[in-house]
Amino acid sequence: MQKKYPIKPDKKQKSDSSWSAVGLAWELGYTIAVPLVALALLGRFLDKKLGTAPWLLLLGILVSIAVSSWLVYKKTLDIIGK
Numbered sequence: 863m864q865k866k867y868p869i870k871p872d873k874k875q876k877s878d879s880s881w882s883a884v885g886l887a888w889e890l891g892y893t894i895a896v897p898l899v900a901l902a903l904l905g906r907f908l909d910k911k912l913g914t915a916p917w918l919l920l921l922g923i924l925v926s927i928a929v930s931s932w933l934v935y936k937k938t939l940d941i942i943g944k
Contacts, residue, residue, distance in 0.1 A: 886941075893937065894930045901926040
């Protein structure tokens with residue numbers, strides 16, 4: 863009778879999996895950070911021009927949270943669907 867050993871992934875598979883996780887984290891970081899920075903700076907700029915401080919800055923932050931949440935949701939659906 864032959865012993866059955868669990869199949870262990872080789873080092874290449876572990877490395878690819880690690881880099882895949884790092885790439886995903888990097889992508890999600892940009893997905894959250896870029897809209898936040900861009901819309902906050904736009905709100906700040908418009909506040910200075912229009913004299914409405916801090917309302918447009920806050921609006922930009924709130925919109926960026928909504929946009930980032932939607933983008934992360936879509937990315938999560940892509941990952942789950944694979």
